[in-house]
Amino acid sequence: MRSRFDSQLALLNTKLIQMGALCEEAISKAAKALEAGDPALAETVKPLEGEIDQMERDIETLCLKLLLQQQPVARDLRQISAAMKIITDMERIGDQAADIAEIIRACLAQGYVPEDVGHIREMAAEVIKMVTESVDSYVQKDTVRAKLVIAHDDIVDQCFDRVKQVLIGSIAANPDCGEHALDLLMIDKYLERIGDHAVNIAEWVIFAVTGEHKGEAL
Template sequence: MRNRLDEQLELLNTELIRMGALCEDGISQAAKVLVTRDEALRRAVDETEQEIDRKEREIEAICLRLLLQQQPVAKDLRLISAAMKMIADMERIGDQASDIAEMVEHIRAEVLPGSLHIAEMARAAVNMVTNSVDSFVRRDMDIARAVEKADDEVDALFNKVKSEIIALIAEKPEEGETCLDLLMVAKYFERIGDHAVNIAEWVVFSLTGEHD
């Protein structure tokens, strides 16, 4: 019985890694769309978001089988419940990457050079998602805690973007609507960072039984 449970838990790990990789792809694709404004790449973001949704359903099914067909002990139960919480955050990451890609068509190309810190936010967000999932797979609380600290960097970058956009609106008030769209894109990246923190916090719960 325990061997079967361990096999299912290993499958859960594998599928979480795959879902995390899809989230990384979605964020990276969305950031590239912001720069290239490539329509085919924008559609690719939507396809990635749909794959993330399918993976969420697959992992939910694995978790339910573990709960109904196996006899997980307390530590296993924490791990399974944490995984179910994590995939909800990953699904939202996919949604927000898709939202970013959709907003690009409303942003005038000439405003984009001022979005340097948005590109940095995107890279930081990808790293946070990668590390949050890695902390779960490795059962490494130090990595999870590092993700929580990395959120400060994303928040600081968001504040820089806000300052840049305020200055741009003052300089070119006719670009106000476009600048607000750009600010919303930055906000989505900030939210992605928040979801990565949530994932890391559920990793800590799976290891300690305590949730921040």
């Protein structure tokens, strides 16, 4: 019985890794679409959001089966409960990546192609790193890595502040571009929120291992 339970836990880990990889791909494609001014690439993010949503449902079903059929002990119960929380955050990450792609698509449809988005690309790379590390820390039951993800959020917040200041400067220099600068600021804000969700995931990892939880970011 225990060997079957362990194999199902291993399957749960595999599915979480796959879901995390889809989130990373969605963020990466959205960022590349912005940098390249490529509406076709932006369009590819929406189907990924659908795959992420489906994986959330699949993993939730697996977790419920483990809870109902296997009657897990305390640590296993925390691991499964944490997984159910984690997939909610990953689903929201998928939503926010899709929102970024939609903003990009709308800007490009209006003929606006951002010229200097290197700072946003860098921020996207930082949040992808956080998502990857947070999911890996769950699979490895590694609270040290989870705590590094939480600490890394300060870097993403600093990126957000830098991008915000650049965009404020752009609006001051050219008020006619104010609407599109606000679009870029929204993209920046969505990336910052993705970082917050990665922090949530890391906090649930710590809960799964130790039983302690500080609470989700709002």
